Every structure is written in structure tokens, then in C-alpha cells.
Amino acid sequence: MVGTVDHLKVRSAAGVPGGGDDGRSGTAIIAKPKTKTKRPNLYRVLLLNDDYTPMEFVVLVLERFFNKSRDDATRIMLHVHQNGVGECGIFTYEVAETKVTQVMDFARKHQHPLQCVMEKK
Numbered sequence: 001m002v003g004t005v006d007h008l009k010v011r012s013a014a015g016v017p018g019g020g021d022d023g024r025s026g027t028a029i030i031a032k033p034k035t036k037t038k039r040p041n042l043y044r045v046l047l048l049n050d051d052y053t054p055m056e057f058v059v060l061v062l063e064r065f066f067n068k069s070r071d072d073a074t075r076i077m078l079h080v081h082q083n084g085v086g087e088c089g090i091f092t093y094e095v096a097e098t099k100v101t102q103v104m105d106f107a108r109k110h111q112h113p114l115q116c117v118m119e120k121k
């Protein structure tokens with residue numbers, strides 16, 4: 001690699017160090033756009049069990065904020081109830097953070113101790 005122009009990586013080509021021109025024929029070597037698809041870091045959003053939040057409220061949270069069907073929401077809620085923790089979904093950082101905030105605000109508003117956290121995958 002010779003130099004970087006914004007997202008274009010300017011490479012020397014055909015054994016011509018420095019690139020740009022081969023010094024013989026006046027041919028220019030054109031910068032080639034390089035495909036660089038970076039995968040985002042992903043985060044699990046988890047619900048934690050407690051002894052006081054009503055089961056129906058947890059099901060509502062899973063339907064409202066995680067777009068789960070009633071059957072899936074009920075399965076996840078029961079999993080959390082029995083195992084202590086369960087996954088609501090996997091998201092990029094900002095989306096996961098937003099979900100956690102929405103759930104925590106909603107739980108507080110209804111005076112339930114429900115806890116929602118995120119962890120890097």
C-alpha cells in the first residue's frame with residue numbers, strides 16, 4: 001500500500017513502486033476502491049429474574065420492546081423465571097442500550113424491580 005485517499009487505498013501495481021506512473025508509457029495507475037465491510041460488535045440483551053415482578057408484566061415487556069409473539073414471550077419469561085437469566089435479543093451497541101433503557105424506565109414507572117442488562121457477545 002502506497003497511500004490512503006479517504007476510503008481509497010492507492011496501491012502500487014504491476015511492480016511499480018510508488019505507483020501512479022510506470023515512468024515509461026505515461027500510463028497512470030488508478031486508485032482502486034477497496035471493499036471493507038466491517039461487522040459490528042453485537043450485544044445480548046438479558047432479563048434477570050426477581051421474586052416480585054409479575055409474570056404478565058415480563059411477557060408484556062418482551063412483546064412491546066422485543067417484538068415477541070405472546071407464545072415466545074411466555075417461553076422466554078418462564079426460562080428467566082426458572083434459570084435466573086434469559087436472552088431477549090441480540091443487537092448492535094446503540095440498539096441494545098436503547099432496549100435496556102426502555103425496559104428499565106418502563107419497569108421503574110410501574111414500580112417493578114425487573115432488571116435488564118446487556119453483555120458483549
Ligand code: TYC
Nearest residue numbers: 047048049050053055080081
Ligand atoms: N419470578 C417472577 C415471579 O415469580 C417472574 C419473573 C420472570 C420476574 C422473569 C422477572 O425477568 C423476570 N413473579
